[in-house]
Amino acid sequence: MNMNLKRDQIPPEQAENWVLNIEEEEKLTFNLLTPPIVLQKETYKILTGENENRVRIYLGLEPETKGGRFILCAYAVSTFLLGSGEVFRDYENPVFKLERENQNYSSKTEEVLKNIQRYREWRSGKLDPNNEWARFRKFIYPNAFLLSKYELHEIFDMQNKKEAQISFGISKTMNAMVYADVQEKRSSKDQMMVFDFSGPCPPNCDESSIYNSEKDATK
Template identity: 55%
Template sequence: MEKKLKRDQLPAEKAKNWKKNFKEEADKTFNLKITPIILQKETYKSLIGENENRVRVYLGLENKKDGNKYVLCAYAVSSFLLGSGDVYADYETPVYKLNKNNEDFSDNTEEVIESIRLYRKWRSGEIEPDADGAAFRQYIYPNAYLLTKFELHELFNAQNHEEIVLEFGVSKTMNIMLSSASSATEQTVEAADELEYYDEAQLCPPFCDERSIYNS
């Protein structure tokens, strides 16, 4: 009997295929180095606050290369519902860099913005324009992800994990997949059979906060 999926949970086979697709796409258009992107429980609590805001994750690049490759990084901010529609606006602070140990960059938002802008230059093909697939990056890789309350609640509260890992998978665009895997776990395609993955994050574009300093 097939296991009943929880809200916002990805079927194991889909998660496995997305991870496989991303690995294949990396050989064509994704010439960045990835280090573990971790969201810790204390960071999550700080971002959602008393109003249970949503969490938006922006992609950025480190300002120094590792060898001949740029290194992908990520930042998390709190987003609140603007009015009665589906538009979520970002708070400028707090903002956290999602390293193995999350860092509060609230006093250094300019560095965050520069990192995000550097990623967007890569995404648009302005950086390393002669690399394979540079012209197609903007159609595959988003700027940011607006995570749902349900997937984070399930992993942090219902399952009581102290940290979750943010990985990537590709359907037609690069998606973000949340799981309970620790930062020390090797993230292989085969691991998708053993873990619960969640993905109902809204991609930016089109779900962006045009007023946000991090979306400039």
């Protein structure tokens, strides 16, 4: 099915795959409760400002648990481009907690930092060290997300929506693992020296190569 996707829009099949992947991780590494995380248009306007800054979302964990599970929370800050590179620096204030009604937490910086640190302890496996899957989290879950200005512009300015929901999925890509010796079959535990400096195609493709052609070369 051909679709005219907007900039930064995910194809429906890809989005479905991401959601299915995180549902699988709920049986393994992802044991958090995730209430709705909402960015309101008013908050977006405050954070982007006249200079069209971008929005970065930091993940945190609430101090209390529910049913033995930690509760995910999120905070949004404004970021600005430093120089002409790709480095974005955060403004310390304002900072908003992204609940159904966004809350300005600029006067509660200590609470924000504690919740962010708690998430990072979960991510590193320190918060529940008896969980056998916890040690893999740092390879799956990031600390924060730098949102594209195009997606938010589309939702809030072009579509004039009053709010946007931030949900999560997990992408999966097969990687090339390069070893310095040859074995018929490798155990997952036998990973002492393995390299991955490969760039998968897509996106790292040679569009002019006959080996990258979608055409059937045998005909």
